[in-house]
Amino acid sequence: MAPVLEIEGLRKTYRSRRRGERRALDGFDMVVEAGQVHGFLGPNGSGKTTTLRTLLGLIRPNGGRMAILGREVPAALPAVANQVGAIVESPQFFPHFSAHDTLSLLARAGGVPQRRVTEVLELVGLRDRARERVKTYSLGMKQRLAVASALLKNPKLLILDEPANGLDPGGIREMRTLVRDLAAGGMTVLFSSHILGEVQQICDSVTIISLGRRVAAGPVAEVLAQHSGGGLRVRLEAVTDLPVAADLLTRAGARVTPADDHLVVHGIDKPATVTRTLAGSGLYVSELAPITADLESVFLELTGTAPVPGQHRQVDQSTVVDRPAGTTASDPTTGGKA
Amino acid sequence: MNLYTTELRRLYKRRFIRYTALGGLLVLVAVVVSMFLINQKIGPEQWAAAERQAEQEWRLQVEETQRLRTQCEQARAAGNTADHPAGCAEIEAPPREAFKAEWYLPSTFDFRREFEPTLTTLTAVLALVAFLCGASFVGAEWSSGGMTNLLLWRPRRLEVLFTKLAALLSALAGLTVLTAAAWTAAFWAVGTLRGTTEKMTPGVWQSLGLTGLRGLVLVLAAGAVGFGLASLGRHTALALGGVLGVMVVAQFGLGLVLELAGARFVGKWMLHTYLLAWMQKKVTLYDWNACAVSYGGACEPATFDITWQASSVLLAAGLALVVGGAAWAMRRRDIT
Ligand SMILES: Nc1ncnc2c1ncn2[C@@H]1O[C@H](COP(=O)(O)OP(=O)(O)OP(=O)(O)O)[C@@H](O)[C@H]1O
Numbered sequence A: 001m002a003p004v005l006e007i008e009g010l011r012k013t014y015r016s017r018r019r020g021e022r023r024a025l026d027g028f029d030m031v032v033e034a035g036q037v038h039g040f041l042g043p044n045g046s047g048k049t050t051t052l053r054t055l056l057g058l059i060r061p062n063g064g065r066m067a068i069l070g071r072e073v074p075a076a077l078p079a080v081a082n083q084v085g086a087i088v089e090s091p092q093f094f095p096h097f098s099a100h101d102t103l104s105l106l107a108r109a110g111g112v113p114q115r116r117v118t119e120v121l122e123l124v125g126l127r128d129r130a131r132e133r134v135k136t137y138s139l140g141m142k143q144r145l146a147v148a149s150a151l152l153k154n155p156k157l158l159i160l161d162e163p164a165n166g167l168d169p170g171g172i173r174e175m176r177t178l179v180r181d182l183a184a185g186g187m188t189v190l191f192s193s194h195i196l197g198e199v200q201q202i203c204d205s206v207t208i209i210s211l212g213r214r215v216a217a218g219p220v221a222e223v224l225a226q227h228s229g230g231g232l233r234v235r236l237e238a239v240t241d242l243p244v245a246a247d248l249l250t251r252a253g254a255r256v257t258p259a260d261d262h263l264v265v266h267g268i269d270k271p272a273t274v275t276r277t278l279a280g281s282g283l284y285v286s287e288l289a290p291i292t293a294d295l296e297s298v299f300l301e302l303t304g305t306a307p308v309p310g311q312h313r314q315v316d317q318s319t320v321v322d323r324p325a326g327t328t329a330s331d332p333t334t335g336g337k338a
Numbered sequence B: 001m002n003l004y005t006t007e008l009r010r011l012y013k014r015r016f017i018r019y020t021a022l023g024g025l026l027v028l029v030a031v032v033v034s035m036f037l038i039n040q041k042i043g044p045e046q047w048a049a050a051e052r053q054a055e056q057e058w059r060l061q062v063e064e065t066q067r068l069r070t071q072c073e074q075a076r077a078a079g080n081t082a083d084h085p086a087g088c089a090e091i092e093a094p095p096r097e098a099f100k101a102e103w104y105l106p107s108t109f110d111f112r113r114e115f116e117p118t119l120t121t122l123t124a125v126l127a128l129v130a131f132l133c134g135a136s137f138v139g140a141e142w143s144s145g146g147m148t149n150l151l152l153w154r155p156r157r158l159e160v161l162f163t164k165l166a167a168l169l170s171a172l173a174g175l176t177v178l179t180a181a182a183w184t185a186a187f188w189a190v191g192t193l194r195g196t197t198e199k200m201t202p203g204v205w206q207s208l209g210l211t212g213l214r215g216l217v218l219v220l221a222a223g224a225v226g227f228g229l230a231s232l233g234r235h236t237a238l239a240l241g242g243v244l245g246v247m248v249v250a251q252f253g254l255g256l257v258l259e260l261a262g263a264r265f266v267g268k269w270m271l272h273t274y275l276l277a278w279m280q281k282k283v284t285l286y287d288w289n290a291c292a293v294s295y296g297g298a299c300e301p302a303t304f305d306i307t308w309q310a311s312s313v314l315l316a317a318g319l320a321l322v323v324g325g326a327a328w329a330m331r332r333r334d335i336t
């Protein structure tokens, strides 16, 4: 089955008379398979919104190709538009219309039955406030309205740019459930977010972008595994035995980093080697676990945006990926997945 | 079609647009009411009153003359000839015919003569309303992000822009036709009750119809220009108010500079001259400093005619520039 969304070598340079040029996208690639919930991650200013706007025909790219549901866009955009629901970055609405009016006008323009308006308002929890002017809404309520507008068409592909922005904890959890339900119903969801715990929980796969280029992509588990470095955490029954164990393992060819009450072991192909080596000297392992990094630390490592004490990182200070050679975008320094 | 009816609906739901239209209508009502109040029907009674007043004015003049002549004669008798060297005979009362009764008639509304100029007033008010509505309609869409949302649903940008424009123009046309009908009826009533509606030949009606049509064109053009400018600037009517202000100031400034530089026919450089010429078919500018010799050898001011044809060229060019520019920007520019 063809991917729902394909982007290859997308380039966008913003030109302004005063500031000159800014390369927002510089050969960016992305693939989203059908039925997935795909997370789109990247530091501030890395080009997420630019990508989504370009995809939706709001911005004209300088190069590259894009396809939605197998059709080349922007050329085929009018044909696929009714299957793509989207919100782009803090969506705004005409402040003096009510939520109901806003959605009703959109539904009319798009030939969607009016019944659907009430449905989506109910879905995002705005039913009882739908007749009030958008101007009087809180940030989260506007965000809910935006999600409602994206859902109005009952799209095949749902694109959400920071949908959780401004939502309360309950709202975030509802959003999570909503996205899962939609995906279970066969919808493909692409969303950008900075809340990585959230992404890790609901996404099947992710794409990470830094300075307009892809640094990593693939199923969440794979991305995590690849960037955890294959380390093992080794704990013994007696803490006092740790130095001896470290010595033994080093001689067996491992790189060992001692910690307070355990050892971190790298460079071992099979965990069984650890057990065998130590058991041979009468040391018994009480815990042997692969160190799994969470998405947050992988993200910080990949994008090079982990805070350094005493430094104020500026935006645009993040990992620069070498320009992808050919079609594969694998990156030698960070091991990004093509 | 979906989009067109949606846009009409959106237009109708916009409060600013409703209030602006309402404000314009109130101004027009005020004009009609004041025309009604300041005019009177002329009957035998009014004529008699005017006759009486003319007679009275004349008598006052005669008395005054009498008094002056007596004074003069007394002075001459006293040997003072300096003040009245030519004698007192030249102090003469004006003839009775010099006091015409019609001067003393109250003002009355002659539909045939006075209705046509009111069409210019009507057009001016409606054109202003059209400009503001056009600007706000699309400007608020742009600045509020509504346009972006709509484009996610209807990615054909030019189609969206021109459908919006079509909805605006058809609504304005409807408003203008209805208002013009009511306006005509109202002034017909003013004519009937406070003046006369005599001598309305088909030719006069036709001329009125044509003027009305030119008015309609001007209203639609104003709407389209407001729409185009706001779409180009992608901002609300507020920004447009600025543009309007700058234009007025620039026009005044330009006028002043030209005046100081002693340019001829300063009106030639003023936009409103052309708008007026469009409505009145012709505007004649005078240069009072120049002397064109006339038959009698007297000095007549030089003149310069601006015709509605010349205006139409200017209007069409301006319209094409603004709307074409808006379309071009809509096609080309990123929406961020
Ligand atoms: N209209 C614009 N004109 C000029 N530069 C722009 C414009 N919009 C975005 N940029 C630049 O393009 C780069 C990418 O911006 P973009 O909005 O895509 O980032 P983002 O990944 O969405 O960031 P965030 O996480 O903060 O939303 C930034 O450097 C930004 O300054």
Ligand SMILES: [Mg+2]
Binding pocket: A048, A049, A050, A089, A161
């Ligand atoms: Mg963004």
